[in-house]
Amino acid sequence: MPAPVAPAESPGRTTDGQPQSAIVLEDVSISFEGNTVLDGISFSLERGETKALLGVAGAGKSTILKLTMGLVKPDHGNIWVLGQEVSAMKEEDLFELRRKLGMVFQESALFDSLTVRDNVAYRLIEEGVPEDKIQKRVEEALRFVELEHTLNMFPGELSGGMRRRVAIARAIVDQPEILLYDSPTGGLDPVTSTTIIELIVKQRDVYHTSSLLVSHRLQDAFTMATHYFDRSKNRMVPVNGAPIDTRTSFLVLRDGKVIFDGSAHELATSRDEYIREYIS
Amino acid sequence: MELISPTEWAKDLVQAIQDWTYLAARSIGNIFRHPRYVSDTLQQADLIGVGSLPIVVLTGFFTGGVLALNAARTLEQYGSLSLTGQLVSISMVRELGPTLAGLMVAGRNASGMASELGSMKVTEQIDAMRALGTDPSKKLVTPRVVATIIMLFFLTIICDFFGLTGGFAVSQLGLHLDAHQYWNNAYQTLEFGDVIIGLIKPLLFGFLVATIGCYYGLTSRGGTQGVGRATTQAVVAASILILAVNYFTSQLLLYLLK
Ligand SMILES: Nc1ncnc2c1ncn2[C@@H]1O[C@H](COP(=O)(O)OP(=O)(O)O)[C@@H](O)[C@H]1O
Ligand SMILES: [Mg+2]
Numbered sequence A: 001m002p003a004p005v006a007p008a009e010s011p012g013r014t015t016d017g018q019p020q021s022a023i024v025l026e027d028v029s030i031s032f033e034g035n036t037v038l039d040g041i042s043f044s045l046e047r048g049e050t051k052a053l054l055g056v057a058g059a060g061k062s063t064i065l066k067l068t069m070g071l072v073k074p075d076h077g078n079i080w081v082l083g084q085e086v087s088a089m090k091e092e093d094l095f096e097l098r099r100k101l102g103m104v105f106q107e108s109a110l111f112d113s114l115t116v117r118d119n120v121a122y123r124l125i126e127e128g129v130p131e132d133k134i135q136k137r138v139e140e141a142l143r144f145v146e147l148e149h150t151l152n153m154f155p156g157e158l159s160g161g162m163r164r165r166v167a168i169a170r171a172i173v174d175q176p177e178i179l180l181y182d183s184p185t186g187g188l189d190p191v192t193s194t195t196i197i198e199l200i201v202k203q204r205d206v207y208h209t210s211s212l213l214v215s216h217r218l219q220d221a222f223t224m225a226t227h228y229f230d231r232s233k234n235r236m237v238p239v240n241g242a243p244i245d246t247r248t249s250f251l252v253l254r255d256g257k258v259i260f261d262g263s264a265h266e267l268a269t270s271r272d273e274y275i276r277e278y279i280s
Numbered sequence B: 001m002e003l004i005s006p007t008e009w010a011k012d013l014v015q016a017i018q019d020w021t022y023l024a025a026r027s028i029g030n031i032f033r034h035p036r037y038v039s040d041t042l043q044q045a046d047l048i049g050v051g052s053l054p055i056v057v058l059t060g061f062f063t064g065g066v067l068a069l070n071a072a073r074t075l076e077q078y079g080s081l082s083l084t085g086q087l088v089s090i091s092m093v094r095e096l097g098p099t100l101a102g103l104m105v106a107g108r109n110a111s112g113m114a115s116e117l118g119s120m121k122v123t124e125q126i127d128a129m130r131a132l133g134t135d136p137s138k139k140l141v142t143p144r145v146v147a148t149i150i151m152l153f154f155l156t157i158i159c160d161f162f163g164l165t166g167g168f169a170v171s172q173l174g175l176h177l178d179a180h181q182y183w184n185n186a187y188q189t190l191e192f193g194d195v196i197i198g199l200i201k202p203l204l205f206g207f208l209v210a211t212i213g214c215y216y217g218l219t220s221r222g223g224t225q226g227v228g229r230a231t232t233q234a235v236v237a238a239s240i241l242i243l244a245v246n247y248f249t250s251q252l253l254l255y256l257l258k
Helices: A061-069 A091-098 A116-126 A131-144 A160-172 A190-207 A218-226 A264-268 A273-279 B006-032 B038-077 B081-122 B125-131 B136-173 B179-189 B192-218 B223-256
Strands: A021-032 A035-046 A050-054 A076-081 A101-104 A178-182 A210-214 A227-230 A235-238 A248-254 A257-263
Touching: A021 A061, A021 A210, A035 A061, A035 A076, A035 A210, A035 A248, A035 A257, A050 A061, A050 A218, A061 A076, A061 A101, A061 A178, A061 A210, A061 B125, A091 B125, A101 A160, A101 B125, A116 A131, A116 A160, A131 A160, A131 A190, A160 A178, A160 A190, A190 A210, A190 A218, A190 A227, A190 A235, A218 A227, A218 A248, A218 A264, A248 A264, A248 A273, A257 A264, A257 A273, A264 A273, B006 B136, B006 B192, B038 B081, B038 B136, B081 B125, B081 B136, B081 B179, B081 B192, B081 B223, B125 B136, B136 B179, B136 B192, B192 B223
Parallel strands: A050 A210, A050 A248, A101 A178, A178 A210
Antiparallel strands: A021 A035, A021 A076, A227 A235, A248 A257
C-alpha cells in the first residue's frame, strides 16, 4: 500500500491541517461581460482580524464578498476560507461551509414574506434547532441590535436602518466564525450609521469574529479602527492611547487591483496620491 | 430595440435549454437527497391544487358542454345522437382534460412561480438564502415541481370528470338523452390505453410548468421590469410547450399502445 500522501501545503492551511487564516485570496481575477472587475487580487484576513474594503462604487468590493461566500466563481486564482478552497468546491458542497459564515448584504436582502422573527431564526429553523432554543437565540440576537419589539413585523414595515440591523441579527444568530458586511452604513443617516458601527465593533470585541467589511465611507472604517467596545460602559469608546489593539486594517481597491493593504496609521500617512485624495 | 444576430440568438437558446435541463434534472434528483422540505411542498400543493380547483372545474364543465353541443350536431345527421357520451369522454380524457388543466395551471402557477422567485432573485434573497446555507434548488424548486406534478394529476382527473358532467348536462337539458345511456356510453368507450395516455400527460405537464416557472424566475434580471418579463415568458413558454408536448405524447403513446 502506498504511504499516505501528506496534504500539499496551501495558503489556507498549515501542514498539520489547521486553518491558519480566516480568508486567503490569491491572484483572484473576475470579469463580467468582458469588463475586468478584479485583476489579480491577493490578500489574507487573519483570525480575529477585521479588514475594511475601500474603493469607489463599482470597484468590486461586493464582488469580493460574494467570491468569499462562493456565490460567484473567480475566472482565475484561488480562494481559501477557513482552510477550504472555496474556488474549487462544487455548489452542493459549499452549503456546509457557508453555515460557518454570516453575510450582511448591501440591500439587507431580508426574506420579505417572512417576519423579522422568522428571518432571524431562518438558519436555526433550517438546522432543526428545537423551538424553545430558537426563541431564546432570536431574542438574544434581536436584543443585540436593540430591535426586540419588531419580532412580528415584516421587513417592509421597517426603516432602512432597522432592516440593516435585522440583517445583522440574522447573520450573527448562529455566531459564525467569519462575518462579511456589505456597506452596512450605506444610505443611512450619521446617527443610524454610528449605531450600526457600534454594533459591528461590539461584535468584533465581544465575540472576536473575523470580518471583512465593505465601506464607501472612510470615516466609518476609521471609527472602527480607533474605537473599542467597553463592556462595562456597554458602549463604544475611543482607544486614545490605551494599549488596545483593535485588529482592524484597511484594503483599498483601484481599477481591479489592491493599491493599499495595511493599518489605519499607514493609511493616514500614505504618500500615494490617489490614497491621499481618497482619504482627504 | 437592439438587433441580435441569429447565431447569438441560437447560442442563447442552446444555453437556456442547457440551464433549464440542469435545473430540471436537479429538481428531480433532490427528491432522493436530504434535506427534504415537506412543509414547503404541502404549502405549494395547497396553493396550486386548491387554488386552481375552481378554475379547472369551470373550464372542464363548459368545455364538456360545448363538446356535447357540437358533437350532437354532427351525430344527429347520422342518427347516432346516442354516441355523444362517447365523443365527449374520449376527447376529454385523452386530450382536453390534461391540456386544459395544464394550461390553466400554467397561467396561474408558472407565472406565480416566475414572479415570486424572480422578485427574490433581483432583491438578492436567493443569494441570501445560499449564503445562509440553504440550497434554493431544494428549498424552492423541488417542492414546486413535486407539488405541481401531483396536483396537476388530480386536477386533470377532476377536469375530466367535470367535462363529462358538462357534456351530460347538455345532453340531458338540451338534447334530452337518456342519462344511463350517456354515462354508460362514456364509460364503455374508454380503453385502458386512453386512460393511461390521459394520466401520463399531466405528469409531464406538471413537470414542465413548474420547472419553466422556476427557471424563468431564477434567471430573471433587470429589476421589477425584468421580473414582469420573466413572468410573461414563463407562461408563454409553458403554454406552447404543453401544446407541443401534448401532440407528441399522443403520437408516441398511440404508437406504443397499438
Ligand atoms: N452579476 C453581475 N453581472 C454583471 N456585472 C456585475 C455583476 N456583479 C457585479 N458586476 C459589475 O462588477 C462591478 C463591480 O461591482 P461591485 O462589486 O458590486 O462594486 P462595489 O460593491 O465595489 O460598488 C460593477 O461594474 C458591476 O456592474
Ligand atoms: Mg457594492
